[in-house]
Amino acid sequence: MLTGKYEPGQAPPEGTRATDAKGGADMIERWMSDDVLTGVQKLQPIADELGLTMAQLAIAWVLQNPNIAAAIIGASRPEQVATNVKASGVRLDADVLTTIDDAIGSLAERDPALTLTQSPATREV
Numbered sequence: 001m002l003t004g005k006y007e008p009g010q011a012p013p014e015g016t017r018a019t020d021a022k023g024g025a026d027m028i029e030r031w032m033s034d035d036v037l038t039g040v041q042k043l044q045p046i047a048d049e050l051g052l053t054m055a056q057l058a059i060a061w062v063l064q065n066p067n068i069a070a071a072i073i074g075a076s077r078p079e080q081v082a083t084n085v086k087a088s089g090v091r092l093d094a095d096v097l098t099t100i101d102d103a104i105g106s107l108a109e110r111d112p113a114l115t116l117t118q119s120p121a122t123r124e125v
Helices: 025-027 034-041 044-050 053-064 078-089 094-106 113-120
Strands: none
Touching: 034 094, 044 053, 044 094, 053 078, 053 094
């Protein structure tokens, strides 16, 4: 989702997880709304300014977020892994973090107590 490949008002590109019933389409479906996709698109200029891919920006943000225990990277090709690993040394300064927060607004839950209540009570096996 955070790579920027999905755009508001557009069908998901063929061959992506959002079009693969066995590869995650059901999981991604809840994030495919125009408000979420529009918020994600607002991150592109921030990534560009920092010389990062959208995935690298997302990973760097996750690694610096004290409410997140681990970054789970959903790479499907070896070159994605190599690119994503480069985010591990990226430090986003406070101004950048504020700009990201402003861009995504209420799309990200910042209260760790609420993330537990919003998680599914059960998961399909």
